[in-house]
Amino acid sequence: MLFSTKAEYGVRLMVELGRQPGSQPVSLGSVAEAERLPLSYLEHLVAKLRKAGLVTSTRGAHGGYRLAKPAAEITMDAVVEALEGQIAPMECFHDTPEGKVLCSHESDGDQACSTKLLWMRVQGGVSKALAGTTLAELVEFSTKSEPTRAAALGSVA
Amino acid sequence: MLFSTKAEYGVRLMVELGRQPGSQPVSLGSVAEAERLPLSYLEHLVAKLRKAGLVTSTRGAHGGYRLAKPAAEITMDAVVEALEGQIAPMECFHDTPEGKVLCSHESDGDQACSTKLLWMRVQGGVSKALAGTTLAELVEFSTKSEPTRAAALGSVA
DNA sequence: GCCATAACCGACCTCTTCAGTAGGATTTGA
DNA sequence: TCAAATCCTACTGAAGAGGTCGGTTATGGC
Numbered sequence: 001m002l003f004s005t006k007a008e009y010g011v012r013l014m015v016e017l018g019r020q021p022g023s024q025p026v027s028l029g030s031v032a033e034a035e036r037l038p039l040s041y042l043e044h045l046v047a048k049l050r051k052a053g054l055v056t057s058t059r060g061a062h063g064g065y066r067l068a069k070p071a072a073e074i075t076m077d078a079v080v081e082a083l084e085g086q087i088a089p090m091e092c093f094h095d096t097p098e099g100k101v102l103c104s105h106e107s108d109g110d111q112a113c114s115t116k117l118l119w120m121r122v123q124g125g126v127s128k129a130l131a132g133t134t135l136a137e138l139v140e141f142s143t144k145s146e147p148t149r150a151a152a153l154g155s156v157a
Numbered sequence: 158m159l160f161s162t163k164a165e166y167g168v169r170l171m172v173e174l175g176r177q178p179g180s181q182p183v184s185l186g187s188v189a190e191a192e193r194l195p196l197s198y199l200e201h202l203v204a205k206l207r208k209a210g211l212v213t214s215t216r217g218a219h220g221g222y223r224l225a226k227p228a229a230e231i232t233m234d235a236v237v238e239a240l241e242g243q244i245a246p247m248e249c250f251h252d253t254p255e256g257k258v259l260c261s262h263e264s265d266g267d268q269a270c271s272t273k274l275l276w277m278r279v280q281g282g283v284s285k286a287l288a289g290t291t292l293a294e295l296v297e298f299s300t301k302s303e304p305t306r307a308a309a310l311g312s313v314a
Numbered sequence: 315g316c317c318a319t320a321a322c323c324g325a326c327c328t329c330t331t332c333a334g335t336a337g338g339a340t341t342t343g344a
Numbered sequence: 345t346c347a348a349a350t351c352c353t354a355c356t357g358a359a360g361a362g363g364t365c366g367g368t369t370a371t372g373g374c
Contacts, residue, residue: 001245001246001247001248002159002244002245002246002247002279002283003246003247004248004331004332004333005247005248005332005333006332006333007247008247008248008249008272011271011272011275012271012272015271015272016271025349027348027349027350028349028350029348029349038333038334038335040334040335040336041333041334041335043350043351043352044333044334046350047350047351047352057349057350057351058341058342058349058350059340059341059342059349059350059351060340060341060342060343060348060349060350061341061342061343061344061346061347061348061349062342062343062344062348062349063341063342063343063348063349063350064349064350065350076275087159088158088159089158089159089160090158090159090160090162090164090165091158091162091165092165113299114168114169114172114173114295114296114298114299115165115168115169115172115295116298116306116310117290117294117295117298117306117309117310117313118168118233118286118287118290118295120310120313121286121289121290121313122159122283122286122287124282124286124313125281125282125283125285125286126159126279126282126283128282129275129278129279129281129282130275130279132278133274133275133278137274138271138272138274138275139271141271141273141274142270142271149273149274152274153273153274153277156274156277156278156281161360161361161362162361162362163361163362182320184319184320184321185320185321186319186320195362195363195364197363197364197365198362198363198364200321200322200323201362201363203321204321204322204323214320214321214322215320215321215370215371216320216321216322216369216370216371217319217320217321217369217370217371217372218317218318218319218320218370218371218372218373219319219320219371219372219373220319220320220321220370220371220372221320221321222321
């Protein structure tokens with residue numbers, strides 16, 4: 001598997017928040033019930049999302065979470081990265097300060113890294129998919145009727 | 158990380174085999190030395206590649222491994238899948254007999270799977286990158302000079 | 315026929331991550 | 345003051361990663 005349930009649960013949580021219309025916060029308990037996910041595990045995940053600045057929280061009674069930005073401005077690369085950590089195809093890929101990607105195998109001597117071309121392409125494909133999908137899209141997709149969804153998926157494959 | 162070192166080591170092993178010109182088999186020991194990888198671990202990986210029909214082996218003295226097909230006919234989706242298992246973004250994705258992809262969360266009731274659109278796009282991006290890269294490309298890439306490699310990578314990003 | 319060299323096979327081991335659980339502390343509206 | 349909520353830390357069982365080790369089988373060369 002490329003990703004763990006952290007990404008799965010976390011994205012579902014975000015969609016659930018995005019579904020709510022008003023500005024009042026929604027409690028984790030209600031999200032856990034709606035998605036049938038363990039509340040205490042969701043607490044860990046939402047903490048990551050909060051630290052990444054994707055959701056805001058209000059404590060105390062009638063508190064809960066809401067999106068920190070409009071759903072249309074939240075791209076899934078930020079969400080998945082907050083939940084899963086750095087998205088790189090391979091351990092040897094590091095983020096340099098300039099935002100580029102290096103392969104640590106290249107430093108040792110004359111040998112070229114024979115896998116770099118491959119992982120760069122994979123990285124590009126994943127990044128494009130994640131950065132090109134907004135939370136608003138997922139919210140809209142999940143509320144549509146089945147035939148409409150099937151049509152949307154057809155254009156992907 | 159999207160993939161483990163199984164994919165990394167395995168791909169390097171395949172490239173090493175692809176580099177050899179002749180039809181005589183190359184021993185795992187020489188590959189391990191060239192790539193500085195543990196021989197006994199490579200044995201496990203090459204077993205997966207052999208079972209997937211990507212390499213053939215000859216036993217005994219002066220034995221070893223060679224590619225089962227020309228490098229240009231080996232695409233990296235087969236290699237990575239042999240090493241890492243089914244490439245799916247998420248646990249809930251299954252391969253159906255028709256070769257399609259289903260989300261197991263959809264079966265339970267009325268609720269649409271809010272993450273399906275996202276994972277389909279990710280899946281598509283990864284598949285495209287893996288299936289669109291041949292072993293021959295990696296072999297050629299790894300033997301070129303540094304400026305040529307940089308130019309090739311530039312067109313990816 | 316022996317022997318070095320290889321592929322093959324399975325068991326084991328340590329470490330880290332995953333997927334939670336548990337228990338509490340803190341904040342806040344009613 | 346109470347209940348409802350976030351917040352925080354620690355713990356746990358299971359699984360996988362990344363090997364290691366020992367032994368078995370096959371084969372070419374002397």
